[in-house]
Amino acid sequence: MTEEKSEYHSRYFATRFSYDPERDLxxxxxxxxxxRRHIPETATILEIxxxxxxxxxxxxxxxxxxxxxxxxxxxRAAGGVVPHVGSCTSLAMFGDRSIDVVFTSNLFxxxxxxxxxxTLGEVRRVLSSQGRLVVVxxxxxxxxxxxxxxxxxxxxxxxxxxxxxxRAEGFRxxxxxxxxxxxxxxxxxxKSRWLVRMYLRSPFKPFGAQMLLVAQKD
Numbered sequence: 001m002t003e004e005k006s007e008y009h010s011r012y013f014a015t016r017f018s019y020d021p022e023r024d025l026x027x028x029x030x031x032x033x034x035x036r037r038h039i040p041e042t043a044t045i046l047e048i049x050x051x052x053x054x055x056x057x058x059x060x061x062x063x064x065x066x067x068x069x070x071x072x073x074x075x076r077a078a079g080g081v082v083p084h085v086g087s088c089t090s091l092a093m094f095g096d097r098s099i100d101v102v103f104t105s106n107l108f109x110x111x112x113x114x115x116x117x118x119t120l121g122e123v124r125r126v127l128s129s130q131g132r133l134v135v136v137x138x139x140x141x142x143x144x145x146x147x148x149x150x151x152x153x154x155x156x157x158x159x160x161x162x163x164x165x166x167r168a169e170g171f172r173x174x175x176x177x178x179x180x181x182x183x184x185x186x187x188x189x190x191k192s193r194w195l196v197r198m199y200l201r202s203p204f205k206p207f208g209a210q211m212l213l214v215a216q217k218d
Contacts, residue, residue: 027054029196030136030181034103035059038134038175038214043100046126048088048119049107053077056103065099067091089115091122099126105136106210108162109153116155120169124217133171135213136180137162143183143209159211171215179208 039045039059047056050066050073057078066077067084077083084093088107102123108116123133140147140156147153157165159178166173199205 023052024054024058025193026196028058029193029200031055031058032197033200034134038132039101039103044098045101045103046091046094046099047103047105048091048123049104049110050083051076051105053081053083055105056081059103061101065094089118089122091126094126096125097128097131100128100131101134102127102131103134106138108135108137108157109155112154116165117169120166120171124170127217131217132174133166133213133215133217135162135211135215137211137213138183139178139209139211142179146183159213162211162213163215166213166215170218172218173213173215175212175214177212179205179210180212181205181210182207183209 035041039061041060041062043061044063044065045056045059045061046065046067047053048067050056050068051070053066053073053076056064056066057076064081065084066073066081067086067088069085069087070076071085073085074083086093088104088111108119111119127133137157138147139159141158147156159176163173163176
């Protein structure tokens with residue numbers, strides 16, 4: 001990564017994505033929810049766009065990898081998590097069919113169309129034959145008013161549009177939850193463990209503006 005990109009990435013983290021220790025509590029429960037339903041503990045797991053590693057640090061797996069542009073990634077990854085500093089458009093450090101689960105949260109909207117296509121092609125390449133792609137993503141249908149407050153958002157997706165895009169890239173959508181999490185974790189998501197757990201289990205999700213899609217390569 002160039003020095004210019006590294007500086008830009010650091011400024012983004014400082015202004016739009018500053019570290020919040022309470023976010024880790026939320027992700028402990030989100031990871032627990034996903035583990036029980038979609039991510040076996042025997043899986044080799046890769047998180048792309050890992051950021052502060054809230055997901056990958058809290059999920060259990062046979063092997064865990066984190067990929068992000070941030071040069072601070074090695075300091076964020078917990079013991080047992082292998083950090084890789086780089087772009088999601090190249091997963092050259094992983095062999096074909098070597099990963100069981102690829103997870104990403106709030107990443108695709110920051111990519112150009114070409115970058116997303118390249119990334120999904122790489123994900124398909126590294127996923128095992130029954131491997132899964134798990135995506136948490138802002139759902140523009142429910143957050144249009146606030147969506148472009150983040151100046152780095154380049155694309156918009158709804159649960160319908162993203163599902164179609166995944167199918168076009170060679171994936172089969174197994175599950176779609178249009179309202180999975182609030183648009184932002186800064187204020188509206190309850191911060192106690194049992195409240196987060198209840199929220200995830202509830203069919204009614206106030207402020208729900210992020211979707212969950214689980215897909216498998218065809």
